[in-house]
Amino acid sequence: MNFVTQAEVIEVIEHSKDIREYVLRLEKERKYNPGSFVQLTLDLVTASDIWPDSRTFSIASYEKGLMRFIIKNVGLYTSRIFNELNIGDRCTIKYPFGDLFNKKIENERHLFIAGGVGITPYFSLIKYFELKGLSKNIHLFYSVRFFDDLLHYESLKNTLGKNMEVFVTREKIDNCYNSRISIDDISRVADKETNIYICGSKTFNSDYKELLIKNGYTKIYMDEWE
Ligand SMILES: Cc1cc2nc3c(=O)[nH]c(=O)nc-3n(C[C@H](O)[C@H](O)[C@H](O)COP(=O)(O)OP(=O)(O)OC[C@H]3O[C@@H](n4cnc5c(N)ncnc54)[C@H](O)[C@@H]3O)c2cc1C
Numbered sequence: 001m002n003f004v005t006q007a008e009v010i011e012v013i014e015h016s017k018d019i020r021e022y023v024l025r026l027e028k029e030r031k032y033n034p035g036s037f038v039q040l041t042l043d044l045v046t047a048s049d050i051w052p053d054s055r056t057f058s059i060a061s062y063e064k065g066l067m068r069f070i071i072k073n074v075g076l077y078t079s080r081i082f083n084e085l086n087i088g089d090r091c092t093i094k095y096p097f098g099d100l101f102n103k104k105i106e107n108e109r110h111l112f113i114a115g116g117v118g119i120t121p122y123f124s125l126i127k128y129f130e131l132k133g134l135s136k137n138i139h140l141f142y143s144v145r146f147f148d149d150l151l152h153y154e155s156l157k158n159t160l161g162k163n164m165e166v167f168v169t170r171e172k173i174d175n176c177y178n179s180r181i182s183i184d185d186i187s188r189v190a191d192k193e194t195n196i197y198i199c200g201s202k203t204f205n206s207d208y209k210e211l212l213i214k215n216g217y218t219k220i221y222m223d224e225w226e
Helices: 076-084 116-131 153-163 183-189 202-214
Strands: 003-016 019-026 037-041 055-058 066-072 090-097 110-115 138-144 164-168 195-199 220-222
Touching (some): 003 066, 019 090, 055 076, 110 183, 116 138, 116 153, 116 195, 116 202, 138 153, 153 164, 183 202
Parallel strands (some): 195 220
Antiparallel strands (some): 003 090, 037 090
C-alpha cells in the first residue's frame, strides 16, 4: 500500500533556468528504499481521495523528515510546478514506488551511469551507501553536455573521490573526459558481476542498455523516464 502525505516547500534551489531543486518537509513519513520515486501532485489530497493529475519524480535525498526533488521543466505539469510551487506552499506526494535497488545486494559492486538530470535517483543511493560505510562499493559515471550542468558536483566529489568520473561532452574541462561514456570506460571499472544502473533520457537509457547487453553484461537496472 502506498503512503500519501502532504508536504511543505521549505527551500527552492535554482540550478539553472529549467532545473530546480525543491526541498519538502513531510507531514508524515514512512520508510523507503533508496532509488525510489514518488507521484507528486499540486493538489492537496488525502489517501481516501481519488488521486489527481500528478507526475513522477525520483527522491533525490535520503534523510529523515525531508525529501529533495530535482525537477527539469519539460512540459505542461513541470511548468505548473515551476509557476505554482513556492516556498511555504504545500503539495501532496504518494510513495514509495520502484525497485531500482535491492538492499540485499549492497555488499556487491555497483556502477551508476547518469545522463544529465538522470543523476537524481543516485543522490539517495549514494547517501545510503555513505551512511552504511559502503561508499567503496559504488562507482559513478556522470555525463553532461556542459560542466555547469553538473548537479552537486562538489558534494559528489567529496563523497566519492576517485569513484566518480565526469564526462563533459560539449566542452573541454580539466579532470573530466571530453567524450561520451564508452564500453572501454565501463569495462575498466565493471566486470560481469557488477550491478549496472542506467538513468538518463530515453535514448541514453536504450543506447546504454543495448551496449551493455551486446558486451555480455546482464545485471542491468533502470527506471524508464518516459
Ligand atoms: C521513475 C521516474 C523518475 C523520474 N524522475 C524525475 C526526476 O527526478 N526529475 C525530473 O525532472 N523528471 C523525472 N522524471 C520525468 C518526469 O516524470 C517527466 O519529466 C514529467 O512527467 C513531465 O511532465 P510534464 O507534464 O511537464 O511534461 P509533458 O507535457 O507530459 O511532456 C513530456 C515530454 O514530452 C515532450 N513534449 C510535450 N509536448 C510535446 C509536443 N507537442 N511535441 C513533442 N514533444 C512534446 C516534452 O518535451 C517532454 O519531454 C521521472 C520519470 C520517471 C518515470
